[in-house]
Amino acid sequence: MIKLNTSxxxxxxxxxxxxxxxxxxxxxxxxLSDNLTxxxxxxxxxDTAGLLRRSVDDExxxxxxxxxxxxxxxxxxxxxxQPRNNQRGGERQASNKQIKFITxxxxxxxxxxxxxxxxxxxxxxxxxxxxxxxxxASALLDEMNAGGSRQRAA
Numbered sequence: 001m002i003k004l005n006t007s008x009x010x011x012x013x014x015x016x017x018x019x020x021x022x023x024x025x026x027x028x029x030x031x032l033s034d035n036l037t038x039x040x041x042x043x044x045x046x047d048t049a050g051l052l053r054r055s056v057d058d059e060x061x062x063x064x065x066x067x068x069x070x071x072x073x074x075x076x077x078x079x080x081x082q083p084r085n086n087q088r089g090g091e092r093q094a095s096n097k098q099i100k101f102i103t104x105x106x107x108x109x110x111x112x113x114x115x116x117x118x119x120x121x122x123x124x125x126x127x128x129x130x131x132x133x134x135x136x137a138s139a140l141l142d143e144m145n146a147g148g149s150r151q152r153a154a
Contacts, residue, residue: 002032008052026052033107043113047128094137099129105144
């Protein structure tokens with residue numbers, strides 16, 4: 001098992017105070033399968049770092065960014081094995097087990113995480129894997145289990 005630790009910090013000046021700033025930080029630790037290719041690991045790092053960056057920026061803007069920001073699932077979870085009870089649009093987010101199962105299937109089917117996220121953006125209209133609802137993740141798992149992943153056909 002490979003452990004991926006990703007962090008993002010941002011310092012912003014405090015308005016009206018010279019030489020003063022506030023620091024904001026988010027981090028996440030994920031476990032990755034040993035059988036991932038270097039490209040898949042790099043894609044996972046890229047996607048995770050992007051999610052943390054968007055999450056911190058969204059929090060700094062008061063959660064009212066111009067475009068709907070993806071739910072910051074990994075940034076606010078207490079640990080990899082704990083359930084994510086966040087809701088998006090009144091729907092429960094995909095569980096950690098669903099996400100892990102999707103990434104394991106993608107790895108077995110030699111689907112790059114960046115390709116998987118591109119397909120998820122096209123099909124479900126969300127930023128990526130961590131932004132799927134439980135129902136969307138279930139539909140994706142059913143398709144991947146049946147061997148009918150659109151990624152393999154591409």
